[in-house]
Structures are given as structure tokens and as C-alpha cells.
Amino acid sequence: MSDNIELVRSNKGKLTLCHGGFTYTEHSRNLRLLKIYWRCTERSVCNARIHTNLDEAHLRVLREAKHIGHLPDHRAIEAKKVVQGIKRHAAEHPNEPPQQVREALSASTAMRSGTAL
Numbered sequence: 692m693s694d695n696i697e698l699v700r701s702n703k704g705k706l707t708l709c710h711g712g713f714t715y716t717e718h719s720r721n722l723r724l725l726k727i728y729w730r731c732t733e734r735s736v737c738n739a740r741i742h743t744n745l746d747e748a749h750l751r752v753l754r755e756a757k758h759i760g761h762l763p764d765h766r767a768i769e770a771k772k773v774v775q776g777i778k779r780h781a782a783e784h785p786n787e788p789p790q791q792v793r794e795a796l797s798a799s800t801a802m803r804s805g806t807a808l
Contacts, residue, residue, distance in 0.1 A: 695710065695711070696708060696709070696710050696743070696750045696751075696752065697709045697710075697768075697772070698747065698750070699714075699768075699771045699772055699775050700775055700778075701716075705717065706747075707732070707771065708729050708741065708743070708750075709768045709771070710741060710752065710755075711763060712762075712763020712764060712765045712768065713731060713732075713739070713758055713763055713764075714731070714732045714764075714767070714768060714771070715729035715730060715731055715732060715740075715741055716729065716730055716732055717729055718730045718740070720745065722745070725744060725745045726742050726743065726744065726745065726753060727742070727743045727744070727745055728740060728741075728742055729741045729742070729743065731758060733758075733760070733761050736759070736760030736761055737758050737759055737760045737761055738756075738759070739755070739756045739757065739758045739759070740755075740756050741754070741755040741756070742754040742755070773795045773796070773798075776795055777795050780795075
């Protein structure tokens, strides 16, 4: 099981787990078993769930299910990360957001075309 996991904030400020090209929202936590249960964000077509440990700084996949009805979307995850970075920079540097938007978009375009450093 690959542990390539990233956490991204949604537009509403909640954590979204990104793993294997799929995104998940937190469904519940079991403090006794030390697990977080996540559901696929494409709930209208997919019932996949993933279980992780509670330590958000060092998340590990404990169990995952197969996705049915849709494919992984790595571009959507990359877009979420770009938007999160822009929002974070805009909050930290309120006088500089236009420059950050240009830099983030050019970096994203470079990654897609394969010319990233």
C-alpha cells in the first residue's frame, strides 16, 4: 500500500485527503481505535472508503477500498493544491496576491507540459 498522502483544505476549510489520484472527506474518527475514516468525494458514484491513523502530521493508510464508477484525477488534485497555495499566500501577504497567482499558474503550466525544474 502506497503512503503517498497529502492533506488539502477545501473551500469550506475542511481537510481533504488526497491519495492515489482520489480525494476523500473525513467521515468520522474513532479515538479508541486511533483511526480516521474517510469517504470518496465522488459519493454519488463511488462508495470507496479509506482508513488512516489519527496522526495528521504522519498519516498512514491502514485500509482502503477499490473505487467504482470513476477514475483517479491527478489534475484536479494539483489544481486544489495550487488554489490552496494562492489562498495561503494571499492571507499572509495581502498586498501581493496578483504576483502569487501568476507564479502559481506558471508553475502549474510548467508541470503539465513537463518543463518543471
